[in-house]
Amino acid sequence: MSVNAYKSVEKKWKRVKITAADDLTDRHGVRIPEAAELLDATSLTPDQARWVVKVGDVEICPGTPCPIYALRDPTGASCGDSYVHAGFFILPGALDASTQRLLAEKCLNEYAEAPHTTNLHPLGQQIEGIWAKSTACAAGQPDPMDKLHWAALGYHYDWTNRAYPREKGSHIPKLLQTLGVACAEAVGLDITSEAALVNYYKAGSTMGGHQDNVEVTFDHPVVSFSVGSSAIFLKGGLTKDEPPIEILLRSGDAIVMGGASRLCFHGIAKTLPTRAIPAFPERLPDANAQYAPIARYVRSNRLNINVRQVFASDENKSVQQGQKGQ
């Protein structure tokens, strides 16, 4: 059976040992061969610099400017709106250190708590105060965080009925709304942040290649933030026959998938436990007692927070008008 181009890259990363993946070098300090094509927006190779192009600068967090990168065709062919990577942007270092720490704190203490739901909710097993229980759990005892894979905020997708029910859901925290809108606007797109998903990745874990195709409209981008350990993100095309681009995402990076890239295959080929994260030093002056366990957690786990618009903007308007008239 032939293995498609996307799958073969996933397989390659599956074989990489996470001890080597931490800094992507072998025991002699040489970059592992599997990472030869890896795109690190903070240090592009001369070849990558030809097709990974800076299209602007923005301050998502005031006082912290970050570049905006877009992808062009490596052959030099012109890239119109239907180009496979059109609408895809990387904003390395979009989030400043305090925003990364705030998001980590909220992902652990707030976003996995009611009224938001988690993967444990449909089983009737959502754990109240999951992070507090995890930090209080004695060595050798089962850690409740091991069971947490995702949390849903705003409109919650119903996997059984494959729909976003309008009548259910929770609020979208202001912080996520603001960050989502700021990144979309920075690349000339617009979004009303209606649903957010937090993914909790353990060292070495992956997310298989998929399309984000369950929303009602695809006219608005998905805005996605990384906090904690680094990861290898794969950005594919509309089919898995298209070889994916391998991108190193670090704590504080944002990506935007809009336009032709909105429905592209993508996923996480590997979560790389990361000892040195600038926003999460071992000792942080004036940190409260909460800080140390959070910093320890993010050095071997990754948090991904992504924000989406579910319904078409004009549909929202008519629902709001209907509600006003009631």
Ligand SMILES: O=C(O)CCC(=O)C(=O)O
């Ligand atoms: O973790 C990531 O960066 C990707 C997450 C993702 O693709 C998703 O939640 O649909």
Ligand SMILES: [Fe+2]
């Ligand atoms: Fe996705």
